[in-house]
Amino acid sequence: MTTTDSPQPTATPKGPVSRATARRRRSGDTERGFSRVFRWIATGAGSLILATLAAVALFLLLRAWPAITASDEEISSAVGRYPEGTSLLEFIGPLIFGTLLAAVLALALATPVAMGIGLFISHYAPRRLAQVLGYLVDLLAAIPSVVYGLWGFLVLAPVVKPIWFWLGDNLGWFPLFAGDVSATGKSLATVSVVLAVMILPIITAVSREVFLQTPKLHEEAALALGATRWEMIRTAVLPFGRSGVISAAMLGLGRALGETMAVLMIISPGFLIYSLQILAGAQHQTIAAYIALDFAEATGLAVNALIATGLALFLITMAVNMIARAIVARRKEFSGAN
Amino acid sequence: MSTATMESTERTRALLTSSEPRRKSVDRLMTVLIWAAFVVAMIPLVSLLWTVLVNGSGRISIDFLTYSMRGIFGGDPSGGIYHAIMGTLIITGWAALISIPIGLLTAIYLVEYGRGALARSVTFFVDVMTGIPSIVAGLFVVALMTIFLGPGARFGIMGAIALSVLMIPVVVRSCEEMLKLVPNELREASYALGVPKWLTIVRVVLRTSVAGLTTGILLAVARVIGETAPLLVAVGITDSINLNAFEGRMTTLPVFIYRQYSQGPATCREDQLNCIVDISNQNAWGAALVLIVVVMLLNIAGRLVNRWFAPKLR
Numbered sequence: 001m002t003t004t005d006s007p008q009p010t011a012t013p014k015g016p017v018s019r020a021t022a023r024r025r026r027s028g029d030t031e032r033g034f035s036r037v038f039r040w041i042a043t044g045a046g047s048l049i050l051a052t053l054a055a056v057a058l059f060l061l062l063r064a065w066p067a068i069t070a071s072d073e074e075i076s077s078a079v080g081r082y083p084e085g086t087s088l089l090e091f092i093g094p095l096i097f098g099t100l101l102a103a104v105l106a107l108a109l110a111t112p113v114a115m116g117i118g119l120f121i122s123h124y125a126p127r128r129l130a131q132v133l134g135y136l137v138d139l140l141a142a143i144p145s146v147v148y149g150l151w152g153f154l155v156l157a158p159v160v161k162p163i164w165f166w167l168g169d170n171l172g173w174f175p176l177f178a179g180d181v182s183a184t185g186k187s188l189a190t191v192s193v194v195l196a197v198m199i200l201p202i203i204t205a206v207s208r209e210v211f212l213q214t215p216k217l218h219e220e221a222a223l224a225l226g227a228t229r230w231e232m233i234r235t236a237v238l239p240f241g242r243s244g245v246i247s248a249a250m251l252g253l254g255r256a257l258g259e260t261m262a263v264l265m266i267i268s269p270g271f272l273i274y275s276l277q278i279l280a281g282a283q284h285q286t287i288a289a290y291i292a293l294d295f296a297e298a299t300g301l302a303v304n305a306l307i308a309t310g311l312a313l314f315l316i317t318m319a320v321n322m323i324a325r326a327i328v329a330r331r332k333e334f335s336g337a338n
Numbered sequence: 339m340s341t342a343t344m345e346s347t348e349r350t351r352a353l354l355t356s357s358e359p360r361r362k363s364v365d366r367l368m369t370v371l372i373w374a375a376f377v378v379a380m381i382p383l384v385s386l387l388w389t390v391l392v393n394g395s396g397r398i399s400i401d402f403l404t405y406s407m408r409g410i411f412g413g414d415p416s417g418g419i420y421h422a423i424m425g426t427l428i429i430t431g432w433a434a435l436i437s438i439p440i441g442l443l444t445a446i447y448l449v450e451y452g453r454g455a456l457a458r459s460v461t462f463f464v465d466v467m468t469g470i471p472s473i474v475a476g477l478f479v480v481a482l483m484t485i486f487l488g489p490g491a492r493f494g495i496m497g498a499i500a501l502s503v504l505m506i507p508v509v510v511r512s513c514e515e516m517l518k519l520v521p522n523e524l525r526e527a528s529y530a531l532g533v534p535k536w537l538t539i540v541r542v543v544l545r546t547s548v549a550g551l552t553t554g555i556l557l558a559v560a561r562v563i564g565e566t567a568p569l570l571v572a573v574g575i576t577d578s579i580n581l582n583a584f585e586g587r588m589t590t591l592p593v594f595i596y597r598q599y600s601q602g603p604a605t606c607r608e609d610q611l612n613c614i615v616d617i618s619n620q621n622a623w624g625a626a627l628v629l630i631v632v633v634m635l636l637n638i639a640g641r642l643v644n645r646w647f648a649p650k651l652r
Binding site: 034035037038042047048050055059062063112114115119120121124135137139140142143144145146148149150151154155173187200206212223224226230231254258259261264284288295299303306315321322326 | 347350361362364365368369371372373374375377379380382383385386389390432438439443444446448449450451452456457459460462463464465466467468469471472473474475477478481482483484489505506507510534535539553554560561563564565566567570571592593596597599601612618619622623626629630633634637641649
């Protein structure tokens with residue numbers, strides 16, 4: 001604690017001030033001693049985060065490269081799951097499709113409910129209870145995904161199976177519900193329900209914040225014009241929160257895309273097919289679950305192929321998240337509240 | 339709003355809506371739907387906690403908590419989760435040890451020093467990083483470390499690094515919010531007394547926000563302690579106790595749960611004593627109960643610390 005330096009320039013007692021000191025003075029940077037060190041440490045920590053993200057992209061690409069450049073014969077003979085002559089792209093394509101399908105379905109289920117909860121906490125729930133009820137929803141985010149997997153397979157699947165059978169019998173003409181309904185409930189539909197529960201908290205948290213920011217004057221103006229509570233929400237709150245809800249949904253999408261364990265433990269996987277039949281078993285697999293399933297046994301080029309698959313997931317989620325964050329960031333500047 | 343205005347508002351509203359009963363019924367319908375949305379979200383939470391409690395509590399015993407799975411085969415019910423508990427503590431501990439300094443210093447950078455393009459991009463990419471899929475973090479560590487340590491390298495510390503990739507952005511986010519709450523007057527008062535900036539940050543800013551920082555860190559730990567996928571990829575699994583994060587595979591509670599779940603029912607001979615067919619499921623539920631209790635305790639502790647020790651700012 002002895003770095004509180006003696007008053008004013010110590011380096012240049014007399015004569016012309018050294019150039020470095022002068023420059024520092026001009027830029028308003030008069031830190032000395034440990035203060036400068038501390039600034040560099042803090043800045044270094046910030047830069048380290050950027051470096052980490054760059055390293056993630058770089059090393060995934062580096063290790064995926066052998067698989068990306070390998071010929072179809074090489075890769076299909078190295079990876080047991082690839083049939084003869086399958087290229088990396090032909091194998092990853094259906095996985096990306098399955099990942100997107102599961103995530104989009106989960107999003108379609110979760111967004112309306114999450115908006116409802118957001119409105120419930122911001123405008124409907126009794127004031128005193130609102131915060132506690134918010135915690136309860138946040139608790140859903142605290143539960144580990146592996147427990148969701150256990151619960152999804154052993155508790156949820158038997159419960160929703162009759163519903164899937166009913167849908168298959170009565171709405172079988174609809175492409176999503178076509179095909180043989182899985183007798184175990186280990187289908188993409190069950191996975192989507194679990195994923196929807198898992199992404200509820202993040203969508204709720206963000207949309208709740210946005211709804212709470214609605215200018216009070218807008219709400220009161222709507223009410224003063226004789227609007228009912230729902231009409232007030234429809235005309236004042238929802239338009240104000242639209243971009244917030246969109247970015248919340250995209251954040252939820254990012255979570256759903258990367259979720260591993262719940263998918264791995266519930267789905268009965270199917271490879272190399274593009275299938276819309278979400279009620280049937282052995283039709284889909286997601287990237288994350290596939291990696292977790294096969295990584296332990298993989299060696300050599302197979303590891304590179306798995307890392308290439310992971311790189312695809314990384315790029316997709318990065319794109320989704322960056323778009324979502326960009327929307328949030330833009331919203332901050334032109335929030336309309338001012 | 340005074341009672342008189344309230345009453346007149348109600349009267350006006352009643353007058354305006356009485357001619358259009360549809361508007362009123364739509365309003366009522368939406369109120370019901372919005373309450374229903376909340377109830378729908380509570381069903382899985384209650385169901386999940388209840389199932390874990392009912393299925394898991396039967397397995398919990400001193401033996402279950404203090405024995406490992408070493409040499410346990412088939413339906414033998416004498417195994418335990420001691421190795422997984424220790425693995426969880428060690429790996430999460432290392433992850434916290436790596437993440438807290440980096441995360442906290444980054445938050446300090448963003449709040450106290452951050453100007454210009456670097457600070458903006460750090461803020462943006464920290465947000466983006468919160469969305470990295472956990473399995474990608476695991477793959478990254480394997481992709482990085484196997485270059486230096488050979489293709490079969492699976493250590494506890496690799497899992498800790500993977501977890502810190504996931505944990506750092508959470509720590510930065512919450513610590514940043516807390517540091518922003520510290521009033522500028524406190525900093526200025528400290529500068530006016532001639533205290534250098536770094537000492538102001540350490541002794542004034544951090545001291546003021548220590549409760550909030552603790553909360554943020556506890557919640558971040560609670561978030562990564564349940565991670566499975568990166569550890570499955572980067573640490574592997576073992577049935578024995580391993581307390582050294584720098585050598586050999588380790589088991590954590592979430593990975594243990596997955597392992598037991600994927601083993602399926604055991605085959606027992608008819609005359610075999612000491613054999614339970616669904617022992618692996620029971621083990622999984624027991625470990626899930628322990629894990630959920632730990633996570634919930636961390637969450638509650640986080641909230642309480644913030645409530646009790648938060649400085650009174652006026």
